Amino acid sequence: MAESVSNVVIAGGGAEEDISLLDVLDHVLHQGVIIRGNLVISLAGIDLIYVGLDVILTSVETALRHIARAQGEARASAARITG
């Protein structure tokens, strides 16, 4: 169990479950080596996307926002063509 001393919480002293899901997600999504260059990722069932040289993948949420925006733009473009 996480130990709470006043407003200071010290987690992870014993069992693994002391570390919250948020702590874990925060670490795996925001820390670690970033491959710059043509990174291939697949998220949310969307086909592969290629992240350009200057783009850093910061989180799944960020990537999902990029995908959603790209899809929106593609739909708008298709609507203009067909309309």
Add this chain to the structure above:
Amino acid sequence: MAVLAYCIAESAQGGSVPAAGVLGASIHLLRQSGLACLYSEWEEAPALSGAAVRASALAFHRVLQGAFAHGAIIPFRFPTILGTRGDLEAFVREHAAEYSGALARLKDKAQMDVRISFQRRAGATGTGAAYLRARQAERAKLAAAAREFRDAGSEQIEAWRERELADGLRCFLLANRAAVPELRAGFERVRIAPELTARVTGPWPAAEFVSEGPVEERA
């Protein structure tokens, strides 16, 4: 074959490869330039959506923790998926000197994180100058709290980096693995301003200390 990279370790590092990783895939070992890289591969890049993202991130974390239990590792950020094993091999080869140096430097080290944030904020009202003064006061409180932690662990902490957050301050500190219990015990005695809250987690792989330079700001 799409490849998901987990982490890099020294090739000579002991320990067995975890049985399964993200989406239950087998974990393979790529040896290159004195380094070992853990990865999984699929015929096509895996689709990670909804609950699968969370479950996959947790599976990824378990692989990292398993490898970290045997020694220093350099984790990849989740999800790093490359087109082929050859791409991963080329990446490791290209960065072999840098990562070998980092692993040697981080041998027997662990990272602890301290996140300090406001439980409640004063909420600046009025002029822009008043807002700036309130922000300055907040920064001073955060800095004072960080100093409390730093002082409490002064004998164990070997390196310290900070990153400002929208709601507070995040501190990363490097210590010997063996010193972590003592460090935690010292942190239990830390007292910070009542409007602040602090959460200490770790030990983690020392991802923030792979580079020797100052940590970059990532808002």
